[in-house]
Amino acid sequence: MYVREYQLKDATYLFNINKSCFSNPEPNIGLLEHIHKGQTWVCCTEKDDKPIGFLVSTYQNGAHVYNVAVDPEFRNKGIATSLFKEFHYFYREQHYAWLHVDTSNPAQKLYFDLGYRIKEIKYDYYGPGQDAYVMVKEF
DSSP states (O other): OEEEEOOGGGHHHHHHHHHHHOSSOOOHHHHHHHHTSTTEEEEEEEETTEEEEEEEEEESSSEEEEEEEEOGGGTTSSHHHHHHHHHHHHTTTTOEEEEEEETTOTTHHHHHHTTOEEEEEEEEEEETTEEEEEEEEEO
């Protein structure tokens, strides 16, 4: 497994991973539009020539993680950590990264382990009663 930049041929795999990871995933067209807009950087990791995880980021008041997901079959194998390390390297000159995460999402542990900290809470960010933490990391 290795991390590489996204290619258009990866889109269907990313859509499937996105659907398998989130109870209310972003529609495919929205994800694709976000991937292809300016100042976006996308990486994925693959096994047997098929993407099994991805990270979509933008530069927006610092390096922003827009979306990250790993195929449930391949979780807890260091894949998300590898994606984040590549993300941090890509944006190393920005010195600052941030993301939103649902306050009930167990991925928070990974973000803490990677050096992120909670900066603030956004109430009802994902909908009524679905709050988000804004997490930040300086590097």
